[in-house]
Amino acid sequence: MAEPNPYAPGDIPRFLAGRDNELARIEVVLDRVADGGPAGAPLAFVAPRGLGKTSLLRSAEDLALPKGYAVAWLPCVKGQPVLADLVSAVERGLDQVDITPGTALPRWESLRLEVGGHGLRASSEWVRRKEDETSPGRVLATQDLLRSASRTVRGRGGAGLLLCLDELHAPALGETGVLLNALQALAHERDLNPLVVLGAGLPSTPGHLTSAATFAERWEYAELPALDAGASARALVEPAADAEVRWSAAGLGLAESYANGYPYLLQLVGAAAWDVAQPSRGEEIRAPHTEEGWQVAQARLRTLFQGRWDAATAGEQAFLTAMAAAGVPSVPRATVAAALGVPTSSISQTRASLINKGIIARAGHGQLEFTLPGFAEHVREVTGEGG
Ligand SMILES: Nc1ncnc2c1ncn2[C@@H]1O[C@H](COP(=O)(O)OP(=O)(O)OP(=O)(O)O)[C@@H](O)[C@H]1O
Numbered sequence: 001m002a003e004p005n006p007y008a009p010g011d012i013p014r015f016l017a018g019r020d021n022e023l024a025r026i027e028v029v030l031d032r033v034a035d036g037g038p039a040g041a042p043l044a045f046v047a048p049r050g051l052g053k054t055s056l057l058r059s060a061e062d063l064a065l066p067k068g069y070a071v072a073w074l075p076c077v078k079g080q081p082v083l084a085d086l087v088s089a090v091e092r093g094l095d096q097v098d099i100t101p102g103t104a105l106p107r108w109e110s111l112r113l114e115v116g117g118h119g120l121r122a123s124s125e126w127v128r129r130k131e132d133e134t135s136p137g138r139v140l141a142t143q144d145l146l147r148s149a150s151r152t153v154r155g156r157g158g159a160g161l162l163l164c165l166d167e168l169h170a171p172a173l174g175e176t177g178v179l180l181n182a183l184q185a186l187a188h189e190r191d192l193n194p195l196v197v198l199g200a201g202l203p204s205t206p207g208h209l210t211s212a213a214t215f216a217e218r219w220e221y222a223e224l225p226a227l228d229a230g231a232s233a234r235a236l237v238e239p240a241a242d243a244e245v246r247w248s249a250a251g252l253g254l255a256e257s258y259a260n261g262y263p264y265l266l267q268l269v270g271a272a273a274w275d276v277a278q279p280s281r282g283e284e285i286r287a288p289h290t291e292e293g294w295q296v297a298q299a300r301l302r303t304l305f306q307g308r309w310d311a312a313t314a315g316e317q318a319f320l321t322a323m324a325a326a327g328v329p330s331v332p333r334a335t336v337a338a339a340l341g342v343p344t345s346s347i348s349q350t351r352a353s354l355i356n357k358g359i360i361a362r363a364g365h366g367q368l369e370f371t372l373p374g375f376a377e378h379v380r381e382v383t384g385e386g387g
């Protein structure tokens with residue numbers, strides 16, 4: 001009987017490959033804070049879409065829970081305020097370790113009101129007056145909320161509170177500023193707070209946070225790289241091995257070359273090859289399965305590519321067209337400028353916005369590359385230039 005598909009395109013992977021360094025770095029902080037030491041600056045992982053930021057934060061959560069942390073998980077939403085969601089995230093995190101905020105923290109309800117407004121998602125109530133957003137009262141209340149939540153976990157014999165902030169490039173600036181100010185103030189308190197803050201977002205995250213509060217410059221930002229060959233292989237082999245299914249060397253090599261170290265594509269091609277092979281225990285996924293699966297996977301990718309293309313401005317599309325026309329993996333900036341018939345200096349703004357959107361990335365020595373393999377071909381197709 002065919003085994004269930006173990007790959008997770010667009011979901012948390014069954015096996016997180018190649019992130020040992022990042023997890024070790026996170027574990028050092030978790031252990032230090034659990035031992036009563038300082039947390040240091042918040043650590044945020046930045047990378048284009050699909051590189052595995054959320055998956056890494058989820059693994060950090062898995063590390064933290066058995067160490068006695070309560071985990072508050074806050075996915076930021078584009079253009080939306082964060083504080084009401086912060087309150088709910090902290091409540092859920094406490095609840096998960098059997099702490100009922102209202103009974104454990106006498107001031108909880110009043111903090112909840114001060115921080116989260118009405119605590120309701122009624123859309124009219126999200127609209128706050130500007131001066132209200134950064135009022136010192138809300139910073140203090142946010143500070144109180146995080147301080148008392150983390151200390152309560154510690155007081156109950158746990159380690160502290162881990163706050164995971166995902167999609168940090170996105171939230172509305174006003175309340176993000178309140179949160180950043182509160183975190184900054186907590187870090188400077190004489191008594192240590194057992195609070196660890198991890199973040200993740202697109203490459204525009206540092207700029208976004210810094211425009212919400214300048215001291216966000218002093219956060220630590222770590223770029224999440226693509227997976228190397230060994231990690232790519234493990235991302236494919238390990239989930240299959242759980243079901244006693246093997247990859248042939250040729251099948252694996254092909255899948256690796258399609259995905260090019262890009263975690264989302266590894267899951268996508270893995271899942272597609274599996275669906276073609278329908279392997280039972282003891283069977284093997286071979287090159288023809290991978291090849292046929294890749295055809296199916298590409299249809300899904302085209303939708304993703306088209307979404308990115310449609311979301312680009314006319315200027316960005318011209319830039320992408322010039323890059324795709326170069327027909328090489330790493331394109332010098334000067335080549336793009338020449339194709340557009342403008343000086344190199346005048347493309348820097350468009351280049352920056354495409355990098356911030358995670359569509360292209362710097363490739364060293366003034367070169368640029370597409371973050372998603374296959375995107376260049378797609379651009380050539382939609383623009384009818386070769387391809
Ligand atoms: N280290 C890894 N090993 C194996 N698969 C991974 C790894 N990291 C991520 N993936 C897979 O890649 C895909 C994208 O992962 P994830 O959603 O974590 O990326 P992301 O950077 O948060 O993307 P986005 O910016 O769109 O939120 C998922 O299908 C996930 O299963």
Ligand SMILES: [Mg+2]
Binds near residue numbers: 054055
């Ligand atoms: Mg994510």
